[in-house]
Amino acid sequence: MSLIKNLNWRYATKKMNGAVVPQEKLDYILDAAHLAPSSSGLQPYKIFVISDREVLAKIRAIAFDQSQITDCSHLLVFAAWDKYTYDRMGEVFKRTVQERGLPDDAMNAYLDRVWSTYEPLGQEWHAAHAAKQSYIALGLAIAAAAEQKVDATPMEGFLHEQLDEILGLAGQGLKSVTLLPLGYRDEANDWLVNLKKVRTPVEEFITEVK
Ligand SMILES: Cc1cc2nc3c(=O)[nH]c(=O)nc-3n(C[C@H](O)[C@H](O)[C@H](O)COP(=O)(O)O)c2cc1C
Structure with a gap:
């Protein structure tokens, strides 16, 4: 429980x-994100861990001035592949077979099959699919942070293209998806801290098909 x-x-x-999250807690949160499952095991996203105060100030300016971005200890930026390519997917499968000690061509047929499905879907679909995978890692990072009693605020409220520019993501074949500032709540000044957590009633949320 x-x-x-x-x-x-x-x-x-x-x-x-503004308090600092200890390295071992940060590592735990990042490990949880790293262990997230993803479609075909591609992990088509990366995480940037930002603690440079100047960079954080720049990001706050393009994130509707949300104060958590500069008052956090570390800001995680989840950035997903901007597209799938045969070679990019092939690199991941190559590492998988090598680490498992399998023959080099063990995943070739699978790669051909996945690529024949993905290629016609186009780059917009690729980017959206990769971004969806990154949300699983985001969710696990949120849960891991809670386990470590580290506060975290998932965020989509920022100008994605401008963040991509600040971090030079296009040159790395990435697009920003979400932010996750990690830090500690300022209990005295946070209007949300004591408000009830509200969720759709369980009976509405869950449908049992027996
Ligand atoms: C994908 C996503 C994007 C969000 N974007 C923001 C954001 O930009 N700023 C913010 O303060 N909260 C943001 N939130 C927080 C939600 O408003 C919040 O999780 C929701 O109201 C449920 O409340 P709780 O997280 O306090 O339980 C975001 C949450 C998610 C999952």
């Missing part, structure tokens, strides 16, 4: 107090 207890403890913190 401790996961549920921790998920009840967490909330989308609106005001952080």
Whole structure:
């Protein structure tokens, strides 16, 4: 039950107090994101861990002035592949077979099959599909942060193209998807801290088909 207890403890913190998250807690949160499952195991996203205060100030300016971005300890930026390519996917499968000690061509037929499905879907679909994968890692990072009693605020409220420019993401074949400031709540100044957590009633949310 401790996961549920921790998920009840967490909330989308609106005001952080600037305290630093210890490295081992940060590593734990990043490990959880790293272990996220993804379609075909491609992990078509990366995480940038930003603590440079100047870069954070630039990001806040293109994120509707959300204070968590400069009051956090570290800002995670989830950035997903801007497209799939045969070679990009092939590189991931190559590492998989090598690490598993399988023959070099063990995943070739699978690669051909996946690529024949993905290629006609076009780059916009690729980018959206890759971004969806990154949300699973985001969710696990949020849960891991709660376990570590580290506050975290998932964010989509920023100008994506401008963040891509700040971090030079296009040159790396990436597009920003979400932000996750990590830090500690400023209890005295956060309007949300004591408000009830509200969710769709369970009976509406869950449909049992028996
Ligand atoms: C994908 C995503 C994007 C969000 N974007 C923002 C954001 O830009 N700024 C913010 O303060 N909260 C943001 N939130 C937080 C949600 O508003 C919040 O999670 C939701 O209201 C549920 O409340 P809780 O997280 O406190 O339980 C976002 C949440 C998610 C999952």
